[in-house]
Amino acid sequence: MRIAVVVFPGTNCERDTVRALTMLGAEAELVWHRETDLEGFHGVVLPGGFAHGDYLRTGAVARFSPVMTEVMRMAAAGAPVLGICNGFQILCEAGLLPGALIPNRDLAFICRHVEVEVTDTSTVLTATAIPGQRMRLPLNSYEGNWVDPSKTGRIVARYVDDPNGSQGRAAAVANEAGNVVGIMPHPERAMEALLGSEDGRVLLEGFTSSLASVP
Amino acid sequence: MRVTVNITRRPEISDPQGTTVKRALRDLGYSSVDDVRIDRTIHLEVEGDDPEAVRETVSDMCRRLLANPVLEDFEVVLG
Amino acid sequence: MRVTVNITRRPEISDPQGTTVKRALRDLGYSSVDDVRIDRTIHLEVEGDDPEAVRETVSDMCRRLLANPVLEDFEVVLG
Amino acid sequence: MTDQLLAPEEDAYIPEREGDPDAVHRLLGMTDEEFAEVKSILGRAPRPAELAMYSVMWSEHCSYKSSRVHLGRFPSAAPWVVVGPGENAGVVDIGDGWLAAIRIESHNHPSFVEPYQGAATGVGGILRDIFTMGARPVALWDQIRFGPLDEPYNRYLFSGVVSGIAGYGNAVGVPTVGGEVAFADRYSDNPLVNVMCLGILRREDLVLGTAGPDGSIAVLLGASTGRDGIGGASVLASASFDDAAATKRPSVQVGDPFTEKKLIEACLELYRNKLVLGVQDLGAAGLSCATSEPAARAGMGMKVDLDSVPCREEGMTAAEMLMSESQERMMAFVDPSKVDQVLAIAEKWEIEAAVVGTVTDGGSLDVYHGGELIAQLPAASLTEGAPKLERPLGEPHWMEDLWGNTLTFVTPPDIADALLRLLDDPSLASPAWVYEQYDHMLNLDTLVGPGNDAALIRVEGTDKALSVSTDGNGPVCHLDPRRGGARLVYESALNVALNGAHPLAVVDNLNFGNPEKPEIMWQFRETIEGISEACEALNLPVVGGNVSFYNETDGVDIYPTPIVGTLGLAEPIPENPPRHDRAVDGMDLWLFGPQHAINLAGSAFEETTFGHLGGRPSAPDSTMAKAAIEMAKSLAARGLAPAVHDLSDGGLAVAIAEIAIASGVGAVVEYRDWRELFSEDPHRFIAAVSPDQAGTVAELAAEIGIPAQPVGTFGGTEIAFSRSGRRAAVDLGLAASTYRNAIPRRIQAPLEH
Ligand SMILES: Nc1ncnc2c1ncn2[C@@H]1O[C@H](COP(=O)(O)OP(=O)(O)O)[C@@H](O)[C@H]1O
Numbered sequence A: 001m002r003i004a005v006v007v008f009p010g011t012n013c014e015r016d017t018v019r020a021l022t023m024l025g026a027e028a029e030l031v032w033h034r035e036t037d038l039e040g041f042h043g044v045v046l047p048g049g050f051a052h053g054d055y056l057r058t059g060a061v062a063r064f065s066p067v068m069t070e071v072m073r074m075a076a077a078g079a080p081v082l083g084i085c086n087g088f089q090i091l092c093e094a095g096l097l098p099g100a101l102i103p104n105r106d107l108a109f110i111c112r113h114v115e116v117e118v119t120d121t122s123t124v125l126t127a128t129a130i131p132g133q134r135m136r137l138p139l140n141s142y143e144g145n146w147v148d149p150s151k152t153g154r155i156v157a158r159y160v161d162d163p164n165g166s167q168g169r170a171a172a173v174a175n176e177a178g179n180v181v182g183i184m185p186h187p188e189r190a191m192e193a194l195l196g197s198e199d200g201r202v203l204l205e206g207f208t209s210s211l212a213s214v215p
Numbered sequence B, C: 001m002r003v004t005v006n007i008t009r010r011p012e013i014s015d016p017q018g019t020t021v022k023r024a025l026r027d028l029g030y031s032s033v034d035d036v037r038i039d040r041t042i043h044l045e046v047e048g049d050d051p052e053a054v055r056e057t058v059s060d061m062c063r064r065l066l067a068n069p070v071l072e073d074f075e076v077v078l079g
Numbered sequence D: 001m002t003d004q005l006l007a008p009e010e011d012a013y014i015p016e017r018e019g020d021p022d023a024v025h026r027l028l029g030m031t032d033e034e035f036a037e038v039k040s041i042l043g044r045a046p047r048p049a050e051l052a053m054y055s056v057m058w059s060e061h062c063s064y065k066s067s068r069v070h071l072g073r074f075p076s077a078a079p080w081v082v083v084g085p086g087e088n089a090g091v092v093d094i095g096d097g098w099l100a101a102i103r104i105e106s107h108n109h110p111s112f113v114e115p116y117q118g119a120a121t122g123v124g125g126i127l128r129d130i131f132t133m134g135a136r137p138v139a140l141w142d143q144i145r146f147g148p149l150d151e152p153y154n155r156y157l158f159s160g161v162v163s164g165i166a167g168y169g170n171a172v173g174v175p176t177v178g179g180e181v182a183f184a185d186r187y188s189d190n191p192l193v194n195v196m197c198l199g200i201l202r203r204e205d206l207v208l209g210t211a212g213p214d215g216s217i218a219v220l221l222g223a224s225t226g227r228d229g230i231g232g233a234s235v236l237a238s239a240s241f242d243d244a245a246a247t248k249r250p251s252v253q254v255g256d257p258f259t260e261k262k263l264i265e266a267c268l269e270l271y272r273n274k275l276v277l278g279v280q281d282l283g284a285a286g287l288s289c290a291t292s293e294p295a296a297r298a299g300m301g302m303k304v305d306l307d308s309v310p311c312r313e314e315g316m317t318a319a320e321m322l323m324s325e326s327q328e329r330m331m332a333f334v335d336p337s338k339v340d341q342v343l344a345i346a347e348k349w350e351i352e353a354a355v356v357g358t359v360t361d362g363g364s365l366d367v368y369h370g371g372e373l374i375a376q377l378p379a380a381s382l383t384e385g386a387p388k389l390e391r392p393l394g395e396p397h398w399m400e401d402l403w404g405n406t407l408t409f410v411t412p413p414d415i416a417d418a419l420l421r422l423l424d425d426p427s428l429a430s431p432a433w434v435y436e437q438y439d440h441m442l443n444l445d446t447l448v449g450p451g452n453d454a455a456l457i458r459v460e461g462t463d464k465a466l467s468v469s470t471d472g473n474g475p476v477c478h479l480d481p482r483r484g485g486a487r488l489v490y491e492s493a494l495n496v497a498l499n500g501a502h503p504l505a506v507v508d509n510l511n512f513g514n515p516e517k518p519e520i521m522w523q524f525r526e527t528i529e530g531i532s533e534a535c536e537a538l539n540l541p542v543v544g545g546n547v548s549f550y551n552e553t554d555g556v557d558i559y560p561t562p563i564v565g566t567l568g569l570a571e572p573i574p575e576n577p578p579r580h581d582r583a584v585d586g587m588d589l590w591l592f593g594p595q596h597a598i599n600l601a602g603s604a605f606e607e608t609t610f611g612h613l614g615g616r617p618s619a620p621d622s623t624m625a626k627a628a629i630e631m632a633k634s635l636a637a638r639g640l641a642p643a644v645h646d647l648s649d650g651g652l653a654v655a656i657a658e659i660a661i662a663s664g665v666g667a668v669v670e671y672r673d674w675r676e677l678f679s680e681d682p683h684r685f686i687a688a689v690s691p692d693q694a695g696t697v698a699e700l701a702a703e704i705g706i707p708a709q710p711v712g713t714f715g716g717t718e719i720a721f722s723r724s725g726r727r728a729a730v731d732l733g734l735a736a737s738t739y740r741n742a743i744p745r746r747i748q749a750p751l752e753h
């Protein structure tokens, strides 16, 4: 089961993401954004960072990278696609997830642990979590404030206390099918008690376990 | 040819920046400020002499990259 | 009264954002784009009917808060 | 290309009549003596481009002309030092083929001119100093000082600087894991913005800033060159703040973390593939520095062709290109056979790359523009050849009065009230408002992050972790620069040891006033003396640093503000590194080091309660310092103390409060003399120890020879201090909210620029 971890110029959580997935025994490989063929990969992760410097709008430029055509193909085919933080923003810009992310209510970057509650367990990210399960995850974003005028977005996890103004306190959002998920906090940063929390494991385990079920 | 694109945030979308700036202005004593909205203006230098063709190209750029339809409306002004 | 403030980055100041967007547009095939600069426009609703007084107040806001005196120039347009 | 310099009369610069204040060399900040020196080096009048190069390279910031004669005093040798002062960063051996690179730099003047960009480009610059060495930058620290937050302009500077560090550091992908924040009147209009960076590399990847042999090719990598920052860092940081604000504004530089991130990855790929002979970052003095320094280090010369430098703006003159401080640029020296591979990697990472020069024998720096030779000078004359000044120095007449000016207390103060004042002082209060805007978790190796005594950064895939602390204390250094300087070394070394690490090396950043004043040079010399004595006592080499003079506005100088950063190694990594938030109800509260310190000179207590600064701070004691470091190390290594904290600003009372607040548990403390609660005497720390470990801890302390005893216990919902029946207490919740809100509630008030 191979997972492609996409690297855009400006991405910076790619090595952490590979490290976390590897801890779970998954086979994760870095893929440069100019790659045009993801044949042989069973899932994709768009990691956090500042793709293309987040210039213009976060994720706006990245969604046109050559690799995104393949990401869209896999998403359509039902393969697990996960966007973490900046990856979430890119998935919204690409139209694979509803809504968009705008600056935090207080216009300040937020880097701290927040408490998140799982509200929907029928997605590739929350498959192995329990409904209502609470977890401590590191939030690390300036544009973490999700807005969805269409109100069609499926919220799969909410902040227990609203840190950034996100609509419906959404911390993670999925598409209809549940195979494309974006999450603002960083599960890959919550893999070790020594670093303050291992609550991210259940999420990434959910993701790796759903790789099997790809057509 | 010089082209200006005005990108405005949809009214129904919250505008944390505008809200914060309004508060800051009032804190500074400008009580006469009722509303603040902050938009993006993009100045482009585009080759081509057929105004309509240029307008079309730039509108196209807006639809694809410069504006986010979920959040924003855009207006292309030639010259 | 409706007031518009155009805030533009001084020409000699580098604009990484503009450069990145220009590159992106060219990658998208818009080879006719020569230059891109991204600026801010602030729309204010200010109470008061004496245009000159309002212009003075808003210019004052620009100097104190809205525009960065080191990097940007500003222009106040009434109405 | 013509290899003949134009005939002198054609464009040579001849200064107008003597004493003309507008003579170009003076406008460029060069004295008449220096100008005469240039003429005698060249044996003729300089051309405009040559004058430009000398003016920036001989500026205070680049040449260290006022400080060089004193910096030699620092002990800088040790078997584990791989690269000492003189290169872009210091490098030490941490075993098993791993090296650590560390460097600190100031961006005070640029941050005053434009807080966001000034701080952002400061971060960009210190990162380049680290990855020029072949290291991947793994962590940043920031030490920032401002005037009081009740001034709108200070709030603007403070929040601008913090956003600038966040904006650049977070985007470039290097965690900011610690630092310092302090406020004092002396920093109004003289903010201090220092940044420090740590990098990790394998020994075989070490790269130096040397040009390589005859025929090596110079490739300019990264951003294109514009007019921004002309004479910026160099000229700016070599004049006082009042001129800076007024005249130097146009030279502000804009940082682009996106380009820097690509530049880091591209450079690391070049190193991995062994494609470079040497690398030099472009910081202060831009191309002038990045050509002359590497050439001089290699004892070589260089032919430089400005026509092939990618420019962002039309019609730049040679002088402008040579002085430009455009950000995110690197100069790589490459064997001719490797040039194509280098250009290919630059292309992959989507950064500019251009061949701009060739290394030559003979030490002459020849610069061509428009096909003509427009500058020809000895490369070394810009670096080692720079003036060295023996500035006059003398003890300030006011030192005696300062020492004599002590407070005497007839009645003890209200202890609870004093503690709350201290917790509400932005210099002592929680800096969470600052560090929660910084990504401090990236890389999954921040074992101990901001909000503790020292950060602990794991070396990925090893059982090693690097413990780093930076410390500064303007008021104490003002009262006694020598004792103050020494105490900073002991304090940062102790902090590093609290993570279970052994201190290895030191970097320093010397922020001072106007060096043309003898009393400032005296403070400078005394500080270096103090730092050196302490480093010698602890066998700590100084592997790098930076000097910032002219921190003066309208004749008022800042407090002498040296910052000391200490790097230590913890191996194996302690299973549960101590942290402030690990104290538990029922644990004993131990005090290690001198038990009954009562000197309050320079203490935060006297400042916050009486607005007083006077008296003479206690002298450090190297024997006690070593014992404290040994004790701290053993406690952490053996897991005997879940929570520890050194005593510094605010003394025992504040240290206890910080552990209680972080751990969410109260404390009850016994004292003899109330001054013991607020004294900031050195070599002391507290620890939370579970009662069943008391015996072991006591034995260990006896073995090491450090005074140690329980002075209280953790528990309850109050921070209480009692002495023979008398009791003062602060509610834990109140203490916590006071401590956490001190900065946020002040920063909410309006800003203004
Ligand atoms: N206070 C100091 N203590 C020790 N070394 C210093 C000090 N200040 C500067 N140096 C050394 O002098 C060299 C040049 O410093 P600097 O000009 O700031 O480097 P850069 O050109 O990279 O900014 C550096 O290697 C630095 O380590």
Ligand SMILES: [Mg+2]
Residues within 6 Å of the ligand: D088, D128, D129, D281, D283
């Ligand atoms: Mg350097």
